[in-house]
Amino acid sequence: MENTENTENSKYEIMVILLPDLxxxxxxxxLDEIRSLITENGGEIYHEDIWGIRDFAYKMKxxxxxxxxxxxxxxxxxxxxxxxxPLRLNQKLIRYLIVKTPxxxxxxxxxxxxxxxxxxxxxxxxxxxxSxxxxSxAKAPKAKxxxxxxxxxxxxxxxxxxxxxxxxxxxxxxxxxxxxxxxxxxxxxxxxxSxxxxxxxxxxxxxxxxxxxxxxxxxxxxxxxxxxIDDPDISL
Amino acid sequence: MPTYKNRKCxxxxxxxxxxxxxxxxxxxxxxxxxxKIVPRYYSGICLKHQxxxxxAIKNTRIMGLLxxxx
Numbered sequence: 001m002e003n004t005e006n007t008e009n010s011k012y013e014i015m016v017i018l019l020p021d022l023x024x025x026x027x028x029x030x031l032d033e034i035r036s037l038i039t040e041n042g043g044e045i046y047h048e049d050i051w052g053i054r055d056f057a058y059k060m061k062x063x064x065x066x067x068x069x070x071x072x073x074x075x076x077x078x079x080x081x082x083x084x085x086p087l088r089l090n091q092k093l094i095r096y097l098i099v100k101t102p103x104x105x106x107x108x109x110x111x112x113x114x115x116x117x118x119x120x121x122x123x124x125x126x127x128x129x130x131s132x133x134x135x136s137x138a139k140a141p142k143a144k145x146x147x148x149x150x151x152x153x154x155x156x157x158x159x160x161x162x163x164x165x166x167x168x169x170x171x172x173x174x175x176x177x178x179x180x181x182x183x184x185x186x187x188x189x190x191x192x193x194s195x196x197x198x199x200x201x202x203x204x205x206x207x208x209x210x211x212x213x214x215x216x217x218x219x220x221x222x223x224x225x226x227x228x229i230d231d232p233d234i235s236l
Numbered sequence: 237m238p239t240y241k242n243r244k245c246x247x248x249x250x251x252x253x254x255x256x257x258x259x260x261x262x263x264x265x266x267x268x269x270x271x272k273i274v275p276r277y278y279s280g281i282c283l284k285h286q287x288x289x290x291x292a293i294k295n296t297r298i299m300g301l302l303x304x305x306x
Contacts, residue, residue: 015258015299056300066300070258097299102254110258116262 009074010046010236011101014038014083016058018067020053027067030092034071042083049109061094072107247285255288257295260302267293271303 017031031050038045051068060066075083080098087096246266247255257263266274266281266289273293276286296302 017299049279057297057303058300060300095299096258097295099257099295105254106257108258111262116259 009044010077011072011103011105012043012080013073013099013101014071014073015097015099016069016071016087017096018069019094020063020065020067022067022092025093031069033090034069034087037083037086038071038073038075041075041079043073043079045071045073046071047107049107051110063094066094070110072101075103110200243280245280245282245285247289250280255285255292257292257299258301260296263289263293263296264302266300269306271306 014034016031018032022030035045049070051070053065054068055065056063072201083098087093246252255263268274273290276283279286281289293302296303300304
């Protein structure tokens with residue numbers, strides 16, 4: 001039942017692509033034919049937008065360009081189908097598209113769309129420039145400091161590394177030898193202290209190191225044993 | 237093409253009721269680098285407008301304003 005209202009007249013839009021080789025006169029003739037087609041069927045053309053020759057996004061019918069034109073018209077929905085057959089048979093037409101437009105449709109020409117796109121591009125460029133400026137301002141003070149700091153160690157590192165590697169390897173081998181020797185004299189005073197302060201950490205290290213070198217420790221142990229034996233206070 | 241984080245629908249924000257197939261530069265934003273239509277979970281467009289968008293993009297492709305494949 002809704003169709004009864006639409007049978008009177010509804011808005012349509014037709015886009016037509018003609019061959020680019022027709023020239024001005026040929027293309028005018030073709031456009032006139034299309035206009036007459038619409039008007040003969042009882043339609044009214046209320047807006048025209050002729051784009052002119054334009055490149056395709058891909059090849060159609062061995063052509064890389066086409067003559068675009070857009071017509072807005074009102075027609076009864078049953079009569080729109082009658083338009084299609086002559087359009088299909090027209091050999092100078094590459095393609096056509098009939099679209100129904102909504103009632104509150106605002107006509108926009110190609111130029112308006114292009115202007116909108118330009119304005120958007122300009123806004124984007126301005127935003128980019130602003131963001132770049134902010135970034136450059138924000139980076140400039142920060143970037144200089146780390147660069148200056150980074151450059152210095154980078155130059156020094158390769159020079160120092162070979163020097164460091166050589167001494168590093170030697171002490172690594174020496175360390176296990178040197179450490180126990182150094183620690184041994186320290187252990188004795190620590191033990192005395194440990195009696196007073198048993199919470200010290202070095203206790204854990206002491207037994208491990210004593211096992212590694214028993215020759216030195218045996219003497220120590222002997223001395224301790226003798227000291228214990230000699231003690232008159234101990235009673236078995 | 238909008239990024240993941242832009243979750244609001246472009247057409248709802250700008251109040252574009254009718255998506256026109258002639259506005260090829262706008263529609264190009266919603267296609268991938270291979271000229272495929274960007275799915276909704278990337279572009280963040282609501283379902284109502286995505287359906288209109290797809291039909292509009294398909295019309296532009298037929299009229300040679302956008303590519304099918306790149």
